[in-house]
Every structure is written in structure tokens, then in C-alpha cells.
Amino acid sequence: MIKWEDQTPTARTHELERWHNAVQGVPVKTSDGSPTVVLRAACRDAVLSHITGHREERGGLLLGFAFHDAQSPAVPSVIDVIDAVAAPTGTGTAVSLSMHTDLWQEARRRAERFDESARGDIKLMVVGWYHSHPGLGAFFSGTDRATQASFFRELWHLGLVVDPQRGEWAWFRSQDSIEIERQHVVDG
Numbered sequence: 001m002i003k004w005e006d007q008t009p010t011a012r013t014h015e016l017e018r019w020h021n022a023v024q025g026v027p028v029k030t031s032d033g034s035p036t037v038v039l040r041a042a043c044r045d046a047v048l049s050h051i052t053g054h055r056e057e058r059g060g061l062l063l064g065f066a067f068h069d070a071q072s073p074a075v076p077s078v079i080d081v082i083d084a085v086a087a088p089t090g091t092g093t094a095v096s097l098s099m100h101t102d103l104w105q106e107a108r109r110r111a112e113r114f115d116e117s118a119r120g121d122i123k124l125m126v127v128g129w130y131h132s133h134p135g136l137g138a139f140f141s142g143t144d145r146a147t148q149a150s151f152f153r154e155l156w157h158l159g160l161v162v163d164p165q166r167g168e169w170a171w172f173r174s175q176d177s178i179e180i181e182r183q184h185v186v187d188g
């Protein structure tokens with residue numbers, strides 16, 4: 001179980017054309033209405049190194065960008081997930097983990113550093129959260145759905161669950177915890 005104690009800062013999506021300009025291109029098909037999640041290797045590695053080999057639940061925040069087609073500004077078409085910010089260890093047990101305000105501050109610091117070094121007016125932001133289910137399988141529990149509904153309400157807000165023991169990953173999005181099908185998650 002994850003308890004949240006702060007809220008996601010307000011943020012916005014960018015036009016898809018900006019994504020093509022901003023980051024290395026990845027083939028993306030968005031025709032069936034589901035956004036594509038681009039999981040960058042640095043983020044995947046950060047998540048895995050944080051959670052692998054630990055029997056307690058661990059988690060944190062996902063940083064990235066969200067993009068929309070110019071014709072449909074309200075609908076996210078690409079969510080580019082480029083980094084993960086680990087919640088401090090020591091607060092987790094086998095069944096619960098709290099993520100404190102410090103975590104959000106660290107995420108903001110990380111985003112500001114990134115913005116200074118790279119992409120100008122395209123702001124790195126919190127695009128979701130992740131946590132582990134060691135040995136339990138990758139699914140969203142009732143508590144996870146409640147967390148998503150409370151704090152990750154944008155259409156492009158992601159929830160990632162990983163079972164490092166089984167090697168299972170599952171992605172959800174928006175306040176309704178819609179599961180994102182595997183073919184919509186690509187490595188970048």
C-alpha cells in the first residue's frame with residue numbers, strides 16, 4: 001500500500017511536433033486512441049535498480065513529457081518517460097510505503113536541473129508514479145486505484161507496477177486506472 005502526502009504539480013502537455021523535435025524519434029502509432037508510452041532505458045534501469053532484490057514494496061515518481069496531436073489538444077498521444085525518482089528507503093515495509101513531500105521536492109529539483117541543461121521551454125514534469133509488488137504480480141490493487149484517482153488524475157498520468165521477481169510490468173493511466181496494453185509501451 002502506498003500513501004501519498006502531497007499532490008502532483010500542475011503541468012501541461014505539448015504538441016506532438018515538439019516531441020519529434022525534442023527527442024530522438026521512436027516509431028509511434030496512435031490511431032486507436034491509446035497513447036503510446038515511451039520507456040527510456042535510463043528510467044527502466046533506475047526503476048529496476050531501486051526495486052530489484054528487495055522484499056518490501058518500493059516506489060517513487062516518474063518524470064517525463066506528455067504530448068498531444070495539434071488537432072486534439074485534450075488527448076495525450078505520447079507519454080515519454082525518461083527518469084525515475086526513488087522514494088527514500090527506510091519507510092517501506094512488506095505492506096506499506098509512504099511517499100513524503102521530500103520526494104516531490106526532489107522531483108522538482110531534478111526537473112529544474114534537467115530543464116536548465118537541455119530542452120528550453122519543454123518542461124520535464126511528474127508524469128506518474130511507480131511501485132513494486134515483490135512476488136505478488138503486477139496489478140493495480142484497490143488502494144492503488146484510489147491513489148491514482150486522488151493524485152494522478154490527468155489523462156496522461158501513469159501508474160506503473162512492477163513485480164521484479166516475476167519480471168511483470170503493468171501500466172495504467174488517468175484517474176480511472178485504465179490499463180495500457182503492452183503494444184502501446186515501447187522502449188526508447
Ligand SMILES: [Zn+2]
Pocket residue numbers: 001002131132133139140141144161
Ligand atoms: Zn500496489
